[in-house]
Amino acid sequence: MxxxxxxxxxxxxxxxxxxxxxxxxxxxxxxxxxxxxxxxxxxxxxxxxxxxxxxxxxxxxxxxxxxxxxxxxxxxxxxxxxxxAAGGELFDRIEPDIGMDPAQAQRYFQQLIAGMEYLHTRGIAHRDLKPENLLLDANDNLKISDFGFATIFRHKGQERLLDKRCGTLPYIAPEVLVKKYSAQPADIWSCGVILVTLLAGELPWDKPAAKCAEYVDWKEGKDYVSPWRKIDTVALSLLRRMLSPRVDRRYTVSQIKLHPWFLKNFKGAGASRVVHNFEDGASSRKRSCIEIGAAPNRNYMEQFCLSxxxxxxxxxxxxxxxxxxxxxxxxxxxxxxxxxxxxxxxxxxxxxxxxxxxNPIQRLVKRMTRFFVETSAEETCNKLKEILNKLSFNYKVNGLEFTVTLHDKRRQRLVFKANVLDMNGSVLVDFRLSTGCGLEFKKYFLDLKQRLKDIIVLGPVSWPLAMASLNKTFCPT
Missing domain, CATH: 3.30.200.20 (Phosphorylase Kinase; domain 1)
Incomplete structure (x- = not known):
C-alpha cells in the first residue's frame, strides 16, 4: 500500500x-x-x-x-x-563510560547552546533536553528536536513561572521536582547534564534529589568520584556553575558563552570528523555529502557513507x-x-x-550499532534467540525483527529492536533504540555484540557484492 x-x-x-x-x-x-x-x-x-x-x-x-x-x-x-536528520541521534556518538573527544563535545555543546539561546529569546522552554532528543544532520550539525513538552514562558515581555513536572529524571533540574520554577535555568541545567554525558559517557545521577547519593556527593563537592574525575578541571568549572543547585547562582547563556572551556581552541578541532566504521568498529573519516557528490565514479562504500x-x-x-x-x-x-x-x-x-x-541503503544510515556476520539470516536469528533466552530477556520476533523489552539499572523501561538484514548474501545485524536511555541501550548492545563475536565479520565486507542488487533502487531513474 x-x-x-x-x-x-x-x-x-x-x-x-x-x-x-x-x-x-x-x-x-x-x-x-x-x-x-x-x-x-x-x-x-x-x-x-x-x-x-x-x-x-x-x-x-x-x-x-x-x-x-x-x-x-x-x-x-x-x-x-x-x-x-540524516546523521541520527547524538547519543549514538557517545561511547558508554568514555564519552567522546573533547573537541567534538565542545562543538556539539556550542550548537546546543546556540539553539537553546534562540528558543529562550523567543520565550520558549524545551523542558526535555537530552541526547535522545538531539539529532545530527548529514553534515554532523546538531538539531534540537521533540517539542512535546515545550511551552511558552514569556509573552509580550511578561514571564511566568512553570509548574508542570516534566522531562527525563536524570536530566531535569532539582527545582522542577519540588516547586514552581523558572524556565531558562531549568533548561540550562539539562544542558549541563548533557555535557557530562558527552565528556564522561555516563549520567551523573538517577535524579537530582536528596535521596540520591550521587547527587548529594556533587552538592558536597566530591569531584574525585566518577564521572567527575574523567573531566578536566576547566570543563568541570563550567559544570559547577551550570549544575549549581541554587538557581540564582546558576550560569546564564551569556556567562556560558564567555567561559574558557566554551571558548577554548582545541588543536586540530574540526579538521576532520571521525566516526566508527559501521561494520567493524574501527575509525574512519565520514565524508560529507557534498564531498561524495563531487567525487567521480563513487563506489558502493561511498554510497553507504552517504547518509x-x-x-x-x-x-x-x-x-x-x-x-x-x-x-x-x-x-x-x-x-x-x-x-x-x-x-x-x-x-x-x-x-x-x-x-x-x-531501500536497504537508506536503512543502513545513521547508526553505529550494527555489524556484519558470517552466518545466514536464519542461523543468525537462532543464535540471537539463544543468547536472549540465556539472558532471560523478554523479546518478540516478527520475521527477522527482534523487539527486546526490559528495564535498565534505573528501573526505567528500555525497548530496542534488532533487525537481521540479508543483503545479497551478506547478513547485517542492525540494532535501534525504541524507548529509553540511549547510554543504557548502547551498553546492552556492546554486551550482545561481545556474545556474538564468534560470528561477526572482522575483515572488510565486499560491498560491491553486498550492494550490487541495490544500486538500481538507490539511483532511481
Whole structure:
C-alpha cells in the first residue's frame, strides 16, 4: 500500500510516546522528509498536546533546531512533517563510560547552546533536553528536536513561572521536582547534564534529589568520584556553575558563552570528523555529502557513507559561454524538500504503513550499532534467540525483527529492536533504540555484540557484492 503518491516509506527513524517517526523518500528526486505519525484513535487525550507541539515548532527557524515543514490530519492520523536528520541521534556518538573527544563535545555543546539561546529569546522552554532528543544532520550539525513538552514562558515581555513536572529524571533540574520554577535555568541545567554525558559517557545521577547519593556527593563537592574525575578541571568549572543547585547562582547563556572551556581552541578541532566504521568498529573519516557528490565514479562504500538522499540540481545553460565554462549539474543534500507540497496537499494520505519499495541503503544510515556476520539470516536469528533466552530477556520476533523489552539499572523501561538484514548474501545485524536511555541501550548492545563475536565479520565486507542488487533502487531513474 502506498503511503502517499510518489513517496515511499523507507524506514522507521524513531518512536515516541505518541507514535512513530518514519522516513519518506520521493521516488523521482530522492528528496527525504521525516513524518511523525500520531494515531488519534489511540491517543485521544493527546490531541491538545499535539496541537500545542505543532504550534510551537512551526514558530521556530534556526540552524540548530529541527525544521517543522507543516502538518495535516485525517480521520485516523495526525501527520507532522519534519526535516530529515540524516546523521541520527547524538547519543549514538557517545561511547558508554568514555564519552567522546573533547573537541567534538565542545562543538556539539556550542550548537546546543546556540539553539537553546534562540528558543529562550523567543520565550520558549524545551523542558526535555537530552541526547535522545538531539539529532545530527548529514553534515554532523546538531538539531534540537521533540517539542512535546515545550511551552511558552514569556509573552509580550511578561514571564511566568512553570509548574508542570516534566522531562527525563536524570536530566531535569532539582527545582522542577519540588516547586514552581523558572524556565531558562531549568533548561540550562539539562544542558549541563548533557555535557557530562558527552565528556564522561555516563549520567551523573538517577535524579537530582536528596535521596540520591550521587547527587548529594556533587552538592558536597566530591569531584574525585566518577564521572567527575574523567573531566578536566576547566570543563568541570563550567559544570559547577551550570549544575549549581541554587538557581540564582546558576550560569546564564551569556556567562556560558564567555567561559574558557566554551571558548577554548582545541588543536586540530574540526579538521576532520571521525566516526566508527559501521561494520567493524574501527575509525574512519565520514565524508560529507557534498564531498561524495563531487567525487567521480563513487563506489558502493561511498554510497553507504552517504547518509542523506541526494538530489541532482539541474542548471541553466548559458548560450554565450563555451562548453568547458558552462555550469555543471551538482548534487546537494536537501533540508527543505522541493516536493513537500505533494505530501501536504495530497488527498491519498492514509493510515497504511506498509512499506513499498524498501531501500536497504537508506536503512543502513545513521547508526553505529550494527555489524556484519558470517552466518545466514536464519542461523543468525537462532543464535540471537539463544543468547536472549540465556539472558532471560523478554523479546518478540516478527520475521527477522527482534523487539527486546526490559528495564535498565534505573528501573526505567528500555525497548530496542534488532533487525537481521540479508543483503545479497551478506547478513547485517542492525540494532535501534525504541524507548529509553540511549547510554543504557548502547551498553546492552556492546554486551550482545561481545556474545556474538564468534560470528561477526572482522575483515572488510565486499560491498560491491553486498550492494550490487541495490544500486538500481538507490539511483532511481
Amino acid at each position: 502506498e503511503f502517499v503518491e510518489g513517496w515511499d516509506i523507507v524506514q522507521v527513524l524513531g518512536e515516541g510516546a505518541f507514535g512513530e517517526v518514519k522516513l519518506l523518500v520521493n521516488r523521482k528526486t530522492s528528496e527525504a522528509v521525516a513524518v511523525k505519525l500520531v494515531d488519534l484513535r489511540i491517543h485521544l487525550t493527546a490531541i491538545s498536546e499535539i496541537r500545542k507541539e505543532i504550534g510551537i515548532h512551526k514558530l521556530l527557524n534556526h540552524e540548530n533546531i529541527l525544521k517543522c515543514f507543516g502538518h495535516r490530519k485525517d480521520d485516523k492520523f495526525q501527520y507532522i512533517f519534519l526535516e530529515y 542523506q538522499p541526494e538530489f541532482i540540481r539541474q542548471v541553466t545553460v548559458e548560450p554565450d559561454l563555451p562548453a568547458e565554462n558552462q555550469p555543471k549539474p551538482y548534487i546537494s543534500c536537501l533540508s527543505q524538500p522541493a516536493c513537500l507540497d505533494d505530501i501536504l496537499l495530497n488527498s491519498q494520505l492514509s493510515g497504511g504503513t506498509t512499506q513499498t519499495t524498501q
